[in-house]
Amino acid sequence: MSKFTTSFRVRSYELDGLGHLNHAVFLNYFEQARFDALEAGGYAPALLSERGWGVHVVRIEVDYRRECRLGDQLTAHTAVERFRNSSMIIRQRLDSTDGEPVAEARVVAVWVGSDGSPMRIPEAVRTALAPKDSDAP
Numbered sequence: 001m002s003k004f005t006t007s008f009r010v011r012s013y014e015l016d017g018l019g020h021l022n023h024a025v026f027l028n029y030f031e032q033a034r035f036d037a038l039e040a041g042g043y044a045p046a047l048l049s050e051r052g053w054g055v056h057v058v059r060i061e062v063d064y065r066r067e068c069r070l071g072d073q074l075t076a077h078t079a080v081e082r083f084r085n086s087s088m089i090i091r092q093r094l095d096s097t098d099g100e101p102v103a104e105a106r107v108v109a110v111w112v113g114s115d116g117s118p119m120r121i122p123e124a125v126r127t128a129l130a131p132k133d134s135d136a137p
Contacts, residue, residue, distance in 0.1 A: 003079045004037035008094075010072045021068035026103050027060070030092050033076035034107070037090075041128040052114025058087070059108040066102040073097050080129045086111055086118035088129070 008029050016022040035045065038055065048054065068074065074094050081089040090107040113119035 003077050004033070004040050006033040006036045006076045006078070008032075008074045008076065010068050010070055010074065012070055015070060019069060021072070023062075023064065026062060026064070026094065026105075029074065029076055029094060030060075030062075030078075030103075030105050030107070031057075033078045033092060034090060034109075037078040037129075041125075043125060043128065053119070054112040055109050056112055057107055057109050061106045063104045064102070065104065066096065066100065068096070068102055074102065080131045081106075082131060083121055083126055085120055088121065 006029075010021050014021055014025040034055075038044070038048075074096060077093045077095065079091055081091045087108055087110045090105075090109060092105040092107065093101050094103045094105075096102050110118050111121045111125070
């Protein structure tokens with residue numbers, strides 16, 4: 001997978017009482033960026049639903065590096081680090097306009113079939129989202 005990017009602009013209702021981007025909103029940004037990466041790889045939510053597949057986050061670690069404030073423009077970088085049988089590890093980084101990271105995430109996501117059980121990630125998905133050496137966010 002080539003590194004996928006998604007842009008965000010910090011909005012007023014995403015701020016906490018101190019005027020910083022609320023820590024939970026980072027999770028929303030990372031989630032949207034994962035959906036965008038899947039779609040760019042050919043696996044839009046409608047296609048996943050049609051096939052009875054789901055991609056469930058089972059673990060997420062976030063390191064917060066810098067504060068974000070109203071109006072800040074941010075870019076999320078998303079890349080698959082590696083695949084296992086039914087899961088994949090996704091690396092994500094959220095950068096400010098100066099290119100400095102404001103947050104980094106490591107996500108473990110499991111592919112689930114129509115019966116609700118983990119399924120082997122299809123080869124076509126692996127090919128479409130395959131990590132490359134230059135993909136580390």
